[in-house]
Amino acid sequence: MIQGLLDGLLVGSIVSLGAIGLTMVMHMLRFANFSHSELLSIGAYGALVFDRIFAALVPVAASSVGPLSLTWALFLAMIVAMALTGLSAIVIDKLVFKRIRETAGPLSMVFASFGVALIIRNVLALIFGLKPQLYSGDIAFAVTISTDPSLLVKPDQVFVFCAAVIIMLALHFVLSRTTFGYALRAVAENPALAQVAGVRLSTVIAMTWIIGGALAGAAGVFQALDNQVSPMIGSDFVLALFAAAIVGGIGSVYGAVLGGFVVGIASSLALVVLPPGYSPAMPFLIILAILFIRPNGIFGVER
Amino acid sequence: MSAPDIVLSIDHLVAGYVRDLPILRNVSLRLSEASVVVIIGPNGAGKSTLIKAVAGLVPVSDGAISLRGRDIGGIRSDQLARLGISYVPQTDNIFRTLTVRQNLLLVLRRSASGDKRLHELYTMFPPLAEKQRDSAGSLSGGQRQMLAIAMALATEPSVILMDEPSAGLSPKAASEVLTLARGLTERGVSILLVEQNVKQALAIADHCYILAEGRNQLDGPSEQLLSDPVVGEIYLGGKRMDPT
Amino acid sequence: MIGVLSYLVFFLSVAAILAVAVLGLDLHWGNTGLFNGGVAAFFGMGAYVTILLGGSPQPGQFGGFGLIYPTALLGGILASGVLAWIVGVATLRLRHDYLAIATFGVAVAFETLARNAEWLTGGAKGLRGFERPLEATIGNPFLFNVCFLVFVVAVLAIVYVGLRRLIRSPYGRLLRAIREDETAAQALGKSPARIRLASFITGAMIIGTSGGLYVTFYAYVSPQDVSPILTFQIWAMLIVGGAGNNKGAVLGAFVVWAAWTASGWALARFAPVEMQLYTGTIQYILIGLVIVAMLLLRPQGLLPEKLLISQTGSGGTRQPAS
Numbered sequence: 112m113i114q115g116l117l118d119g120l121l122v123g124s125i126v127s128l129g130a131i132g133l134t135m136v137m138h139m140l141r142f143a144n145f146s147h148s149e150l151l152s153i154g155a156y157g158a159l160v161f162d163r164i165f166a167a168l169v170p171v172a173a174s175s176v177g178p179l180s181l182t183w184a185l186f187l188a189m190i191v192a193m194a195l196t197g198l199s200a201i202v203i204d205k206l207v208f209k210r211i212r213e214t215a216g217p218l219s220m221v222f223a224s225f226g227v228a229l230i231i232r233n234v235l236a237l238i239f240g241l242k243p244q245l246y247s248g249d250i251a252f253a254v255t256i257s258t259d260p261s262l263l264v265k266p267d268q269v270f271v272f273c274a275a276v277i278i279m280l281a282l283h284f285v286l287s288r289t290t291f292g293y294a295l296r297a298v299a300e301n302p303a304l305a306q307v308a309g310v311r312l313s314t315v316i317a318m319t320w321i322i323g324g325a326l327a328g329a330a331g332v333f334q335a336l337d338n339q340v341s342p343m344i345g346s347d348f349v350l351a352l353f354a355a356a357i358v359g360g361i362g363s364v365y366g367a368v369l370g371g372f373v374v375g376i377a378s379s380l381a382l383v384v385l386p387p388g389y390s391p392a393m394p395f396l397i398i399l400a401i402l403f404i405r406p407n408g409i410f411g412v413e414r
Numbered sequence: 415m416s417a418p419d420i421v422l423s424i425d426h427l428v429a430g431y432v433r434d435l436p437i438l439r440n441v442s443l444r445l446s447e448a449s450v451v452v453i454i455g456p457n458g459a460g461k462s463t464l465i466k467a468v469a470g471l472v473p474v475s476d477g478a479i480s481l482r483g484r485d486i487g488g489i490r491s492d493q494l495a496r497l498g499i500s501y502v503p504q505t506d507n508i509f510r511t512l513t514v515r516q517n518l519l520l521v522l523r524r525s526a527s528g529d530k531r532l533h534e535l536y537t538m539f540p541p542l543a544e545k546q547r548d549s550a551g552s553l554s555g556g557q558r559q560m561l562a563i564a565m566a567l568a569t570e571p572s573v574i575l576m577d578e579p580s581a582g583l584s585p586k587a588a589s590e591v592l593t594l595a596r597g598l599t600e601r602g603v604s605i606l607l608v609e610q611n612v613k614q615a616l617a618i619a620d621h622c623y624i625l626a627e628g629r630n631q632l633d634g635p636s637e638q639l640l641s642d643p644v645v646g647e648i649y650l651g652g653k654r655m656d657p658t
Numbered sequence: 659m660i661g662v663l664s665y666l667v668f669f670l671s672v673a674a675i676l677a678v679a680v681l682g683l684d685l686h687w688g689n690t691g692l693f694n695g696g697v698a699a700f701f702g703m704g705a706y707v708t709i710l711l712g713g714s715p716q717p718g719q720f721g722g723f724g725l726i727y728p729t730a731l732l733g734g735i736l737a738s739g740v741l742a743w744i745v746g747v748a749t750l751r752l753r754h755d756y757l758a759i760a761t762f763g764v765a766v767a768f769e770t771l772a773r774n775a776e777w778l779t780g781g782a783k784g785l786r787g788f789e790r791p792l793e794a795t796i797g798n799p800f801l802f803n804v805c806f807l808v809f810v811v812a813v814l815a816i817v818y819v820g821l822r823r824l825i826r827s828p829y830g831r832l833l834r835a836i837r838e839d840e841t842a843a844q845a846l847g848k849s850p851a852r853i854r855l856a857s858f859i860t861g862a863m864i865i866g867t868s869g870g871l872y873v874t875f876y877a878y879v880s881p882q883d884v885s886p887i888l889t890f891q892i893w894a895m896l897i898v899g900g901a902g903n904n905k906g907a908v909l910g911a912f913v914v915w916a917a918w919t920a921s922g923w924a925l926a927r928f929a930p931v932e933m934q935l936y937t938g939t940i941q942y943i944l945i946g947l948v949i950v951a952m953l954l955l956r957p958q959g960l961l962p963e964k965l966l967i968s969q970t971g972s973g974g975t976r977q978p979a980s
Binding site for chain 1: 469470471490491492494495496501503506507508509510511512516517519520521522523524565569
């Protein structure tokens with residue numbers, strides 16, 4: 112049970128990172144972006160590519176960081192992948208979503224996001240193969256941190272959790288102590304007033320895609336580090352991300368973080384009772400529950 | 415004595431949210447330097463819409479808006495500050511989820527001497543300094559209005575557009591706000607305001623425009639309108655007002 | 659010759675079955691403005707329940723009640739309706755993209771259940787053992803397939819005509835009024851929520867009919883048949899054909915199904931051996947591109963919705979849609 116909790120915290124941290132970008136875009140542009148979860152896959156594969164490149168260029172970077180299976184090359188690759196994913200997010204918006212929202216309604220953007228998701232997922236499969244891959248050939252051994260109850264934790268998992276929390280704290284710093292952060296929050300609360308206060312909407316929209324994309328990219332790398340690099344990461348996470356955003360309240364970054372942990376822990380604890388085959392349906396049950404109990408989510412505001 | 419410069423000119427403005435359904439059908443207006451112009455009229459006349467059109471929040475389909483001779487019709491609202499214009503909406507004019515301090519710092523983002531200006535604003539409005547770390551949503555109605563005005567003043571504008579600044583305020587607070595607006599003209603600021611509180615507004619205004627059904631009805635110096643029986647009947651409760 | 663004809667009958671049957679589903683989706687999206695992200699779930703409900711009710715008993719397997727065909731099919735249709743009722747009550751009153759997420763989730767949950775609850779759904783193996791109606795009586799397989807095609811086309815025609823009646827009726831006008839401006843519709847004293855729910859359930863039952871016909875045709879259903887790709891295919895058909903236009907919906911079904919089978923055949927034939935594993939992948943990319951391209955370049959579809967213009971006073975309508 113506590114093992115389930117620990118696993119839940121780990122999964123939760125990944126879902127939280129992914130859900131932040133989703134909730135921001137859903138609130139600002141008023142559309143459910145079914146292709147957001149594919150950004151996790153882009154991040155994961157991006158890191159794979161750059162990891163191989165860096166390791167080839169600077170062989171010494173291929174050594175592991177301490178007890179982790181993470182190498183210095185991969186660590187650097189992750190940062191590059193985050194930037195790449197942020198860039199991908201904004202390019203996709205400029206190419207597809209922006210044009211659709213100028214001529215049609217928000218629901219057309221939802222459709223288009225289905226199409227975009229299909230394309231990204233399958234292009235990745237085409238380029239990299241359907242078979243999942245691993246960052247590192249080393250076997251990551253779990254460490255027994257307690258024998259009764261039996262608790263196992265991989266060093267990589269500790270890294271992922273800590274890194275995720277650090278990233279979220281950095282975002283919190285930006286939102287609470289920088290005027291750029293105030294501008295983001297102002298647009299989320301009242302876009303017209305934000306403009307009057309001198310904030311340029313197009314810039315904020317672009318930055319929201321970049322930041323949300325970068326966070327999702329990080330989430331993808333973390334997921335791949337703990338499991339494997341697979342084209343299915345996006346479709347595995349799509350419902351969980353929506354569940355987290357809805358639980359937390361669309362538009363609330365802190366809600367998405369909280370929601371992510373709720374979804375992660377609930378899913379992991381459910382695995383204690385249910386057969387693993389049912390885990391894809393867990394986020395759906397969470398969504399159904401929250402829609403009945405508190406549709407606006409924990410921090411949500413009725414718009 | 416030379417005639418004061420015209421700071422803001424609105425000529426035959428046609429504007430509305432939906433192109434074929436204009437709210438403003440043909441409105442013209444002049445705002446002179448360092449003066450207060452008030453716009454009054456019945457509900458639905460288009461008073462707020464006029465202010466919003468100048469602020470770039472309502473699309474303009476015909477006519478012109480010029481700031482010191484420069485065409486500003488159809489500008490993006492985020493360019494207002496750069497032009498030296500500030501706009502105070504009637505409702506939702508502050509960010510409730512940000513603190514008082516964050517609200518002000520946001521507006522001062524682009525200013526070179528942001529910190530200095532912040533302190534100047536705190537000196538002008540001591541209650542804001544006291545509550546600077548409180549969320550704007552927790553302030554009282556009057557304090558929120560004070561914050562909204564402080565935000566408008568932050569960028570040291572030369573023109574301030576205000577939409578019913580006294581709305582929801584006690585008569586005393588309303589009077590304070592309007593007197594503050596009047597006081598700003600002594601520093602060369604020009605004020606264009608919409609008001610429902612006609613008597614108090616006319617008391618501090620230099621010139622007054624009456625709008626109805628999206629068109630000009632009447633305009634003139636405020637003392638003149640105060641003593642006009644027609645205006646008095648329709649807008650001032652039917653009594654002849656003593657202009658003092 | 660018989661071979662080509664046989665294939666044509668096969669192709670047309672499947673296309674017609676899918677066209678029924680597209681019509682149901684058109685009622686949801688084209689006429690009521692509802693985003694159904696889980697078409698596969700309602701389709702699957704129709705398919706699974708039909709075979710559970712009408713199939714012959716299988717060892718260790720729930721179902722196989724062997725009910726006569728009309729009852730089994732009706733059961734499947736009603737089951738889809740019930741599912742739609744549950745989902746609709748929970749989500750229709752919320753913002754529109756919540757419906758998209760919730761219906762998508764229903765489809766995922768349905769597929770998960772189908773894959774795991776072996777005792778109920780046969781798990782990954784799926785369900786077999788369905789005696790197709792009148793198959794034994796007709797005898798000749800080719801003749802049976804032709805008769806079945808006729809049957810499917812008849813059902814398609816009934817649904818098509820029924821929907822056309824509905825759309826031209828005052829109820830149809832009300833649906834479109836609600837789609838365009840809910841507040842105004844509410845002012846007229848109609849309850850938009852209830853009407854949308856009714857439309858959602860009806861459309862879902864139409865999709866369920868399609869599922870029932872599908873399982874009748876193949877006499878087999880498995881979780882593969884209710885994967886999200888089916889939802890994307892039906893959506894692509896509607897987007898290509900033209901939402902809000904029943905003719906367009908049917909046209910889209912045939913066009914997209916033709917393109918799907920043609921691309922599948924072309925890839926299997928011309929792609930190098932190493933790529934054979936990726937024919938599905940490439941087809942999925944193509945469907946994604948079709949969806950995005952249509953939305954960017956021709957969102958109204960091949961046959962756009964013709965605007966219904968009511969003349970005030972006389973109450974007549976000019977040029978009805980479809």
